[in-house]
Amino acid sequence: MRKTSLDTLPAEGGLGDEPLLAVDNLHVEFATRAGVVRAVNGVSYSLRPGETLAVLGESGSGKSVTAQAIMGILDVPPARIPKGEIRFRGTDLLKLSDEARTQVRGQRIAMIFQDALSALNPVFTVGWQISEMFRIHRGMSRRDATAKAVELMDRVRIPAAKQRVNDYPHQFSGGMRQRIMIAMSIALDPEVLIADEPTTALDVTVQAQIMELLAELQRESNMGMILITHDLGVVADVADKISVMYGGRIVENAPVHDIYQSPAHPYTKGLLESIPRVDLKGQDLYAIKGLPPNLLDMPTGCAFHPRCPYRQDNCVTDSPPLYEINARRGSACHYWREVLDGDQG
Amino acid sequence: MATKGERILEVRDLVKHFPLTQGILFKKQIGAIKAVDGVSFDLDRGETLGIVGESGCGKSTLAKLLMALERPTSGSVVINGRDMARAKGAELKRMRRNIQMVMQDPYTSLNPRMTVGDIIGEPYDIHTEVAPKGDRGRKVQELLEVVGLNPDHINRYPHQFSGGQRQRIGIARGLALQPEIIVCDEPVSALDVSIQAQVINLLERLQNEFGLAYIFIAHDLSVVRHISDRVAVMYLGKIVELGRDVEIYDKPAHPYTQALLSAVPVPDPEGREQRERIILQGDPPSPANPPSGCRFRTRCWKAQEICAEQEPLLEIRPGTRHESACHFAETHDVVHAG
Numbered sequence A: 001m002r003k004t005s006l007d008t009l010p011a012e013g014g015l016g017d018e019p020l021l022a023v024d025n026l027h028v029e030f031a032t033r034a035g036v037v038r039a040v041n042g043v044s045y046s047l048r049p050g051e052t053l054a055v056l057g058e059s060g061s062g063k064s065v066t067a068q069a070i071m072g073i074l075d076v077p078p079a080r081i082p083k084g085e086i087r088f089r090g091t092d093l094l095k096l097s098d099e100a101r102t103q104v105r106g107q108r109i110a111m112i113f114q115d116a117l118s119a120l121n122p123v124f125t126v127g128w129q130i131s132e133m134f135r136i137h138r139g140m141s142r143r144d145a146t147a148k149a150v151e152l153m154d155r156v157r158i159p160a161a162k163q164r165v166n167d168y169p170h171q172f173s174g175g176m177r178q179r180i181m182i183a184m185s186i187a188l189d190p191e192v193l194i195a196d197e198p199t200t201a202l203d204v205t206v207q208a209q210i211m212e213l214l215a216e217l218q219r220e221s222n223m224g225m226i227l228i229t230h231d232l233g234v235v236a237d238v239a240d241k242i243s244v245m246y247g248g249r250i251v252e253n254a255p256v257h258d259i260y261q262s263p264a265h266p267y268t269k270g271l272l273e274s275i276p277r278v279d280l281k282g283q284d285l286y287a288i289k290g291l292p293p294n295l296l297d298m299p300t301g302c303a304f305h306p307r308c309p310y311r312q313d314n315c316v317t318d319s320p321p322l323y324e325i326n327a328r329r330g331s332a333c334h335y336w337r338e339v340l341d342g343d344q345g
Numbered sequence B: 001m002a003t004k005g006e007r008i009l010e011v012r013d014l015v016k017h018f019p020l021t022q023g024i025l026f027k028k029q030i031g032a033i034k035a036v037d038g039v040s041f042d043l044d045r046g047e048t049l050g051i052v053g054e055s056g057c058g059k060s061t062l063a064k065l066l067m068a069l070e071r072p073t074s075g076s077v078v079i080n081g082r083d084m085a086r087a088k089g090a091e092l093k094r095m096r097r098n099i100q101m102v103m104q105d106p107y108t109s110l111n112p113r114m115t116v117g118d119i120i121g122e123p124y125d126i127h128t129e130v131a132p133k134g135d136r137g138r139k140v141q142e143l144l145e146v147v148g149l150n151p152d153h154i155n156r157y158p159h160q161f162s163g164g165q166r167q168r169i170g171i172a173r174g175l176a177l178q179p180e181i182i183v184c185d186e187p188v189s190a191l192d193v194s195i196q197a198q199v200i201n202l203l204e205r206l207q208n209e210f211g212l213a214y215i216f217i218a219h220d221l222s223v224v225r226h227i228s229d230r231v232a233v234m235y236l237g238k239i240v241e242l243g244r245d246v247e248i249y250d251k252p253a254h255p256y257t258q259a260l261l262s263a264v265p266v267p268d269p270e271g272r273e274q275r276e277r278i279i280l281q282g283d284p285p286s287p288a289n290p291p292s293g294c295r296f297r298t299r300c301w302k303a304q305e306i307c308a309e310q311e312p313l314l315e316i317r318p319g320t321r322h323e324s325a326c327h328f329a330e331t332h333d334v335v336h337a338g
């Protein structure tokens, strides 16, 4: 049983219509010497148990900052959350006490970081680091906790787990370290797992192993998963739905099949078209022109307008809301109809 | 000047072993990391050879050997008929002009304290014959224009440019000495997806314009297919398969290539449940102690006794039309990323 000493903690059990996790109009800003960086400007997405949401987008678009806000690991200051809610089973995490928040973090919402080498502590054995989860959060004895660590290393398929439990992180390959990170993140059976670029630093063959492992763990426990990535292949493989970010905003939300078949935002469309295709060999690749936006000096109106082939005059002045296309899709483009139909601006 | 299609680079039995030593005062060699272990291939003028393979298989070491930044343990790198691996002094300097490199990381490979003009013009310090002092500024501005940057930005510093722009600066520098060969080691991996396509298009345009030959190292297999005429697949210091892009991608004959291609996620969710995937078990063995016979045998599902005893050579095998290094090579149609 989970310890629920605090009555403010989110309930467990059936959810009804309520999503497991809902980010609602989240804003995050950083005070920097150069000015206020508005890294997240009204992000909304939601997740149900067993579902995989892929968050896609350019470098610096706010994917990780949103995840860090959900985990409650942003440094405040310089970070500030001026607006928005993060509801976990209906409870706004941003209104919880620090103590209650700590109970949620790692136990009910867990995260895997991109760089396993720097996320693991080089001076402790991997067994000690995994078993720490059980000693701290479950009050287990050292011996029981170590037994649990071996069990978990087995579960993430580290060969000869029993012999390797006392090895240090540098004695493992990149793929194995990522497995150890995964072991730590699922140690306490979280309901939500946030994986921030879990395979970016790895080879494709190892990536395939890790993605398969994550899918299996998810099937076993019905975890909801938020997968942050810029790999359109990985997304097509595992996601149920997708949120595309650009300049700190969601520009498109859609089920995976819809978005690959007919994107409703020019940025998404550009990304999909720039994938090299066999039949286009020898021709120029489609390239989105121009540069990603500078958060300190965001374009007026629609942030994508300097790069957009569909741009009209009002795009320069009016920031598009996230228009509802249907109950499951949204696009932050004034001209989403034209984009869906495929006729260029 | 040679003409298109003519051989400009011949690499033969190239080997690079890094010594593994023990002891601090009296270093004793206890073994060697066999980073590159017998690699041979040719490159023609205007051609692109893609090189793929897992981390640590020796791609960057190979690149450094081609550039004569590392001296080979044995083997030869013959450029336009002359062996660069054995050249010294003035001759080596002259040969180096002909082969230049574009590096992976546009953020750290440029000196932050030098202006863009100085960075791109730096090769002229060594090769003064290419651009006399007074001519340099104009040459650098020309290069900036060629790679699609504003020639007026010649006095700016790297931090004033985006990642994609910095990669263009690296490319401009690579072009400064008008080489015939450019070695690109992961030239787009550090860039955003939306910027990668811009840089790849630029590389292709420059190739057509100047008849450049490329060695193109990358881990993104669909990018390699797009840009390459031929592709070499490396595993633990050796080339295990070499052929034209269609042969490697559509008819791979080596089990490792087959596994590698099937691991690439297809950017299309249709039919994903039915997709067949070869998931390799375990990690590649250490290059300090590679398996006997075929180096892939510890992870190969087709391995037989002979695989441990006899090293399979890179050659054209029965039933295939390109070279592969497997005793049981047979083509296999893979569904993979375009």
Ligand SMILES: Nc1ncnc2c1ncn2[C@@H]1O[C@H](COP(=O)(O)OP(=O)(O)OP(=O)(O)O)[C@@H](O)[C@H]1O
Binding pocket: A030, A031, A032, A037, A039, A057, A058, A059, A060, A061, A062, A063, A064, A065, A066, A078, A230, A295
């Ligand atoms: N502590 C901080 N102080 C100031 N700015 C920050 C801080 N952390 C993040 N940012 C800025 O917030 C923006 C969003 O960053 P974030 O890490 O969320 O991007 P991302 O979408 O995850 O990108 P990537 O794909 O490169 O990981 C960036 O412009 C980043 O520079």
Ligand SMILES: Nc1ncnc2c1ncn2[C@@H]1O[C@H](COP(=O)(O)OP(=O)(O)OP(=O)(O)O)[C@@H](O)[C@H]1O
Binding pocket: B018, B033, B034, B035, B053, B054, B055, B056, B057, B058, B059, B060, B061, B062, B287
């Ligand atoms: N200077 C060196 N001294 C000792 N070992 C080295 C040295 N340079 C490379 N190695 C080793 O040689 C092997 C091949 O390394 P290399 O950098 O060529 O691989 P790579 O294929 O470029 O990998 P990646 O895809 O990660 O860039 C690795 O095992 C590496 O650790």
Ligand code: SF4
Binding pocket: A265, A266, A267, A302, A303, A304, A305, A308, A309, A310, A311, A312, A315, A320, A332, A333, A334, A335, A336
């Ligand atoms: S709102 Fe206008 S500028 Fe923005 S994406 Fe749509 S068409 Fe392009």
Ligand code: SF4
Binding pocket: B254, B255, B256, B294, B295, B296, B297, B298, B300, B301, B302, B303, B304, B307, B312, B325, B326, B327, B328, B329
């Ligand atoms: S030679 Fe043997 S072990 Fe090597 S790839 Fe072929 S079948 Fe596999």
Ligand SMILES: [Mg+2]
Binding pocket: A063, A064, A065, A196
């Ligand atoms: Mg990030």
Ligand SMILES: [Mg+2]
Binding pocket: B059, B060, B061
């Ligand atoms: Mg390398």
